[in-house]
Each structure stands twice: as C-alpha cells, then as structure tokens.
Amino acid sequence: MSDFTIFSDDAAKVQRLMTAYQASVKAEYIVLCHRDGSIIAEVGSLGIDATPLAVLSTASFDSARQVGMMLGGENFQAVSFTGENRSIYIAPVDQALLLVQIFPGSKLPNRIEDFNRLLVEKLVDAVPAFTQNTSRLVR
Amino acid sequence: MSSINFATREISCKVVYYGPGLSGKTTNLQVIHQKMPQDKRTDMVSLATEGDRTLFFDFLPLNLGDIKGFKTRFQLYTVPGQVYYNSTRKLVLRGVDGIVFVADSQRSRQAENLESLQNLRQNLQDYGMDLDDMPFVLQYNKRDMDNVFTLDELNKELNPRNVPFFPATAHNGKGVVTTLKTIAMLVIEKFNVKQGFLRQAAANVGNTGVHDVSLTKEGVSVKAQAPAAPQQPAAAPAASPFRMPSFAAKPPASAPAQPSTSGAGLFQKGATSSPFGRPRAATTIPRMPTFGRDVAKPQADADDEIELRPYIPKKK
Ligand SMILES: Nc1nc2c(ncn2[C@@H]2O[C@H](COP(=O)(O)OP(=O)(O)OP(=O)(O)O)[C@@H](O)[C@H]2O)c(=O)[nH]1
Numbered sequence: 001m002s003d004f005t006i007f008s009d010d011a012a013k014v015q016r017l018m019t020a021y022q023a024s025v026k027a028e029y030i031v032l033c034h035r036d037g038s039i040i041a042e043v044g045s046l047g048i049d050a051t052p053l054a055v056l057s058t059a060s061f062d063s064a065r066q067v068g069m070m071l072g073g074e075n076f077q078a079v080s081f082t083g084e085n086r087s088i089y090i091a092p093v094d095q096a097l098l099l100v101q102i103f104p105g106s107k108l109p110n111r112i113e114d115f116n117r118l119l120v121e122k123l124v125d126a127v128p129a130f131t132q133n134t135s136r137l138v139r
Numbered sequence: 140m141s142s143i144n145f146a147t148r149e150i151s152c153k154v155v156y157y158g159p160g161l162s163g164k165t166t167n168l169q170v171i172h173q174k175m176p177q178d179k180r181t182d183m184v185s186l187a188t189e190g191d192r193t194l195f196f197d198f199l200p201l202n203l204g205d206i207k208g209f210k211t212r213f214q215l216y217t218v219p220g221q222v223y224y225n226s227t228r229k230l231v232l233r234g235v236d237g238i239v240f241v242a243d244s245q246r247s248r249q250a251e252n253l254e255s256l257q258n259l260r261q262n263l264q265d266y267g268m269d270l271d272d273m274p275f276v277l278q279y280n281k282r283d284m285d286n287v288f289t290l291d292e293l294n295k296e297l298n299p300r301n302v303p304f305f306p307a308t309a310h311n312g313k314g315v316v317t318t319l320k321t322i323a324m325l326v327i328e329k330f331n332v333k334q335g336f337l338r339q340a341a342a343n344v345g346n347t348g349v350h351d352v353s354l355t356k357e358g359v360s361v362k363a364q365a366p367a368a369p370q371q372p373a374a375a376p377a378a379s380p381f382r383m384p385s386f387a388a389k390p391p392a393s394a395p396a397q398p399s400t401s402g403a404g405l406f407q408k409g410a411t412s413s414p415f416g417r418p419r420a421a422t423t424i425p426r427m428p429t430f431g432r433d434v435a436k437p438q439a440d441a442d443d444e445i446e447l448r449p450y451i452p453k454k455k
Pocket residue numbers: 158159160161162163164165166167191192193194217218219220221280281282283284307308309310311
C-alpha cells in the first residue's frame with residue numbers, strides 16, 4: 001500500500017511550476033494527481049470537482065497501458081483526446097503520479113510531448129519525493 | 140493509498156467493494172449516493188455495460204466531514220464481479236485501504252462467493268498486500284431472497300478470521316450504511332497508526348519520507364535511506380529548444396494564496412515556520428488533528444495521530 005504525504009512546501013513548489021507552465025502552454029486547467037486518485041495540486045479552474053476527473057483520467061491511462069501490454073508490451077507514454085471545444089492530455093510523472101492537462105479548442109498545442117517532458121523533469125527535480133519517496137508501511 | 144495533503148488539508152482513503160457478479164456492490168454505492176444530503180451530494184461515476192453490469196468500476200467520492208480543519212475524503216469503488224474482468228478488478232484494487240466484500244447469501248451462489256474471495260486474496264498478493272492485514276468487512280447481502288444460508292453458515296465458509304459482518308438487503312437500503320461506517324472507522328483507525336509512524340520516521344530522516352516503516356511482531360523499525368541528493372540549483376533551460384520560462388526556484392510571484400494559517404491554531408504548537416511544512420529532525424512535530432471525540436488521552440509521544448473511536452462490535 002503506498003501512502004503519500006504531501007507537505008505544504010512541496011505542494012507550493014509544484015504549484016509554482018505548474019502555474020508557470022500553464023501560462024506558457026496556455027492550458028485551461030492542469031491537475032497533478034496520485035494514480036490512486038488523490039489530488040496533489042491543481043492550477044486553473046473548471047468549476048468541477050477534480051477527484052472524479054483524476055479518477056477517470058487514471059482509468060483512461062490504465063486502459064491504454066493494458067492495451068499496450070496486449071499489443072506485445074507497447075509502453076504508451078501518454079493518452080490524449082480531442083473534442084470540439086476542449087482537448088486533454090494525460091501523462092505519467094514517474095510511477096505513481098499522473099498529470100492531466102486540459103486545453104481550450106480542438107487541438108493540443110504543438111509539441112505537447114516535449115513541453116510535457118520538460119515539466120515532468122522539473123517536477124521530479126523539485127520534489128525528489130516523487131521518485132524516491134513513497135513512504136511505505138511494510139507489514 | 141491513504142494520503143494526507145497538508146497544503147489542501149485533505150486526507151483521502153480508498154475503499155473497494157468486492158464480490159461476485161450481481162451480489163449488489165453497485166447497489167451499495169447507489170444507495171449511499173441516494174442517502175447523501177442533497178447539498179453535499181457528489182457525482183457518482185459508473186462505467187457499466189448496457190445491461191448495467193459493471194464494466195470497469197463505479198466511483199463515488201464521499202466527504203466524511205471536516206475534522207479539525209482536515210477534509211476527510213473517502214473514495215468508494217466497486218469492481219466488476221464477472222469472472223473474466225480480472226485485469227480491471229486488479230487495476231481498481233491498486234492502493235486500496237479497506238475492503239468490503241459483498242457476498243450473495245443465496246445457497247446457489249456459494250461457489251461464486253468463495254471463488255471471488257480467493258480471487259481477491261490473490262489479486263492483493265500480486266500487489267504485495269495481504270488481506271489479513273487490511274481493514275476488511277463482510278456484507279451478507281440479499282437476505283430477502285428465499286433459500287439463503289444462515290449467518291452462521293456464511294461465517295463458517297467465508298469468515299474464518301471473524302471480521303465484522305453485516306446482513307443486508309442492499310436494494311432496500313438495509314445494512315448499507317452500517318457496513319460503510321464500520322469500514323470507514325477501521326480504515327481511519329489504521330490510518331492513525333500509520334500516520335503516527337510515518338511522520339515519526341519522516342522526522343527522523345528530516346525528509347518528506349525516504350523511508351520504509353516496518354510493522355512486525357518484533358515492533359517497529361524504520362529503515363532510512365540515504366537522504367535525497369541535494370537539489371541542484373536547476374540550470375536555466377538554456378539548451379532547451381522550447382521557450383520555457385525559467386521557473387525553477389522562483390519565489391511565489393503570484394502563486395495562489397496558501398490557506399492562511401493565522402490564528403494560533405491546533406498546529407502552531409512549537410512550530411517555528413509553517414506548521415504544515417515537512418517536519419525536520421530535532422524540531423517538534425506539528426500536531427496532527429484528532430478526530431473530535433476522544434482527544435482525552437494521547438500520550439506524550441503519540442500526539443501526531445488522527446484518532447477515531449475504535450470499532451467495538453456490538454454484542455448480539
Ligand atoms: N433481492 C435482492 N436483490 C438485490 C439486492 N441487492 C441488489 N439486488 C439486485 O441485484 C442486481 C445486481 O445488483 P448490482 O448491484 O448491479 O450487482 P453488482 O455486484 O454490482 O454486479 P456486477 O457489476 O456484475 O459485479 C440488481 O438488479 C439489484 O437490484 C438485495 O439485497 N436483494
């Protein structure tokens with residue numbers, strides 16, 4: 001069982017990175033969540049509860065991962081959906097976390113993969129806990 | 140995955156309703172959803188087939204109220220009971236904190252109950268978890284049907300460890316809330332214990348938690364790993380082909396206001412900087428919230444835990 005503790009200073013760092021990123025890619029909303037469904041930080045607002053969004057995004061990503069496995073171990077890096085008014089990009093941050101980005105319009109920004117990778121690197125740099133630091137209770 | 144977020148002041152825990160197909164797992168969540176007061180009702184998400192069989196999961200976020208400034212959020216999930224959906228069942232189980240096993244009381248369904256319970260055990264094992272170490276309750280559902288087992292018979296087959304069990308008729312709402320309350324209490328109880336240890340361990344290492352805490356029969360041991368490498372002053376992404384702002388270590392320019400911690404509150408005791416910051420070695424650990432009722436007796440060292448009254452089974 002992974003147990004996650006998020007302290008305020010870490011959350012503030014993450015929030016700053018995400019805010020700067022949001023401005024540069026012009027995202028409408030970004031949420032960083034644990035793949036178990038809890039919210040770590042969000043920027044922007046959709047006026048809806050982030051938890052179901054996080055849970056369903058996780059499910060989406062997990063389904064894609066499973067399909068990848070069925071296809072002989074294809075390791076999908078991200079999933080995205082585009083609609084008429086909004087598009088969404090879902091990508092992992094290390095093992096445990098997921099970044100969900102929502103953009104206005106029917107297209108994702110050009111080179112979203114590259115931008116996303118930069119943010120992920122910075123997030124991991126800023127909070128090493130994301131990679132080394134899932135406190136565990138072993139019984 | 141019980142997680143505690145000091146920034147948003149939220150605790151969240153995950154409870155999964157498990158059991159054979161058609162035993163009434165989805166019905167449990169629907170009833171809880173209906174019983175939520177209108178103004179607090181959250182959306183229930185169901186990924187189901189046309190025939191209303193669960194395909195991936197049902198999900199219901201539940202706010203169990205504000206306790207000493209921390210929002211307690213439970214995430215309730217159901218799994219698909221049908222045998223061939225095991226990979227989705229397994230995904231839903233990841234990070235689970237507590238399990239409700241919804242069994243079908245009908246005699247004709249005993250094989251399915253047993254198979255599902257075995258499957259639960261196996262799936263948890265694949266995640267390195269042991270059902271016997273986990274908050275776990277049984278619900279014997281469909282008590283209204285003809286030809287059901289007695290509770291004793293069901294216990295004999297399904298409940299060797301004598302965990303709390305509840306007869307239910309879920310589609311009439313009977314037994315649903317009691318089941319939920321009990322699992323919630325057990326989960327919170329375990330959360331208390333874990334948080335106490337985890338935070339102590341974190342304080343020892345002076346880090347958010349590069350450590351494993353082992354709870355064995357011999358006692359508690361904390362294995363500290365090498366502290367995280369000192370953070371490099373992130374080089375400006377000059378080499379980057381993208382015009383990314385250098386947002387490495389910027390001050391909180393217009394960062395959204397953190398919840399104000401003004402007013403000497405619960406958490407101020409002995410804390411010099413932000414009471415919600417990570418604890419550092421040799422400073423007093425900020426006090427954790429206690430679940431209102433039984434604050435009387437935290438001992439000197441165990442004051443950073445969340446308390447809820449322990450579950451005491453009612454005598455029948
Ligand atoms: N008679 C009776 N029927 C019930 C009871 N609880 C649920 N049902 C009915 O049983 C059927 C199946 O219930 P669900 O809650 O969908 O079962 P499930 O466990 O979610 O099934 P899967 O999603 O396939 O795993 C529904 O028609 C319910 O109305 C009960 O206590 N008594």
